[in-house]
Amino acid sequence: MNTVEKRDFIHSHLHQVKDPVIDDIYTKMVALLNEAMIEESEEDVKNGNVTSHRSLKQEVLNWRSTK
Numbered sequence: 001m002n003t004v005e006k007r008d009f010i011h012s013h014l015h016q017v018k019d020p021v022i023d024d025i026y027t028k029m030v031a032l033l034n035e036a037m038i039e040e041s042e043e044d045v046k047n048g049n050v051t052s053h054r055s056l057k058q059e060v061l062n063w064r065s066t067k
Helices: 003-016 019-047 053-065
Strands: none
Touching: none
């Protein structure tokens, strides 16, 4: 079964799963997604894909002036 088929199967049968299992799946997915974001952020830092404090501050100031 490929990834798309697995996603379709999970989606079509999710309504049959009881709350404790849903809670467990949810907790695991959130943890996995957070871990992926951390790894992506670390990779950005390694590659120099960062925003300087000065640039970020200027962007925030620009947002304020548009109100």
